[in-house]
Amino acid sequence: MTDERLIDGKAFAADLRARVGALVPAFRGVAGRAPGLAVVLVGEDPASAVYVRSKGKATNEAGMESFEHRLDASVSQDELIALVERLSADEAVDGILVQLPLPDHIDDKAVIAAIDPAKDVDGFHVVNAGRLAVGEDAMIPCTPLGCLMLLKDRLGDLTGLDAVVIGRSNIVGKPMAQLLLRENCTVTMAHSRTRDLEDVVARADIVVAGVGRAEMIRGGWLKPGATVIDVGINRVSDAEAGKTRLVGDVATAEALAHVGAITPVPGGVGPMTIACLLRNTLVAAHRRAGLADPEGL
Numbered sequence: 001m002t003d004e005r006l007i008d009g010k011a012f013a014a015d016l017r018a019r020v021g022a023l024v025p026a027f028r029g030v031a032g033r034a035p036g037l038a039v040v041l042v043g044e045d046p047a048s049a050v051y052v053r054s055k056g057k058a059t060n061e062a063g064m065e066s067f068e069h070r071l072d073a074s075v076s077q078d079e080l081i082a083l084v085e086r087l088s089a090d091e092a093v094d095g096i097l098v099q100l101p102l103p104d105h106i107d108d109k110a111v112i113a114a115i116d117p118a119k120d121v122d123g124f125h126v127v128n129a130g131r132l133a134v135g136e137d138a139m140i141p142c143t144p145l146g147c148l149m150l151l152k153d154r155l156g157d158l159t160g161l162d163a164v165v166i167g168r169s170n171i172v173g174k175p176m177a178q179l180l181l182r183e184n185c186t187v188t189m190a191h192s193r194t195r196d197l198e199d200v201v202a203r204a205d206i207v208v209a210g211v212g213r214a215e216m217i218r219g220g221w222l223k224p225g226a227t228v229i230d231v232g233i234n235r236v237s238d239a240e241a242g243k244t245r246l247v248g249d250v251a252t253a254e255a256l257a258h259v260g261a262i263t264p265v266p267g268g269v270g271p272m273t274i275a276c277l278l279r280n281t282l283v284a285a286h287r288r289a290g291l292a293d294p295e296g297l
C-alpha cells in the first residue's frame, strides 16, 4: 500500500509535463513555430551532462524545440557570453539555461547577466529576482516553483501558515521564501548559522529544506501534522548494502511518524524541476509573443 503522506512529485510532474505539452499546439498555431529552449553545457561534468540530456529529451517530448550547445571546459568567459548574447537575440529561442556549476575561471554572475531576462527560464537574473521580490511578473526559479505547486496541491490556501525555509541559496531558499510570502505565509528563513534550529522547525506548519546535508533535520523536530518539502539530494554510502543511495535533508523514515505529508527522495521535488522548466519555457514563449500567460499552469 502506498503511504498517503508521501507526496508523489513524480506523478505531479508527469501530469504538469502533459499539461504543458497539450498547450504547445495552440502556441504553434498562433506563433507559427514551437517554443524553443536553449541549454548550454560547459565541460564534461557527468551529473550536469545527465541533467542536460534529460532536459533536452523532456523538451522534445513536450513538442518544443531543443537547442543544445556543448562547449569545452576551456572556453573563455567572453566566448560563453558571446554565445549567450547570440541566443538572447535569436527569435527562435524563448528560454536560455546555462547549466551550473561553471568552471572556476568563469564568473556565473557575468554569464547570467548576459541572458535576456525575458528568456531567463531559470529565474536567476537579478531582474527576475527583483521582480519576484516586488511582486511583478517574473520568471520564477524552477525548483522553488515546483515546491510551491506541491504545497498548494496538498494544502490548498496557504494563508497564515507558519513556513520555515532552511537554506538561503539564490536558487532555492531566497526565492522559496518570496513565493511563500506571496502566498501569505509567515516566513522564517533559517540557515547554517541559525541558533536552535530544532526550536525554529518545531513551530512550522510548512518546512522546506534545501541545505544539502544528509538527514540533518530529524523527525522528532517536526510539528505534528507538518507538511515537509525536502529539496536535498545527498548521496551517502550504505555500508550494509555495499553501495550508495540518495537521501534528503530530512530523515524521512523518522519524519513519517510526525508529518501530515512529506516529499520522498528520490521521487519528490526532483522531477518537478524539469517540469517547471518546460512550464517556464512555455510561459516565456507566450510573453515574448505578446500573448496572455497560458492558463492552469
Ligand code: GUN
Pocket (backbone or CB within 6 Å): 097, 098, 099, 100, 101, 122, 142, 143, 273
Ligand atoms: N544545476 C543544478 N540545478 C540547476 C538548475 O536548476 N539550473 C541550472 N542552470 N543549473 C543547475
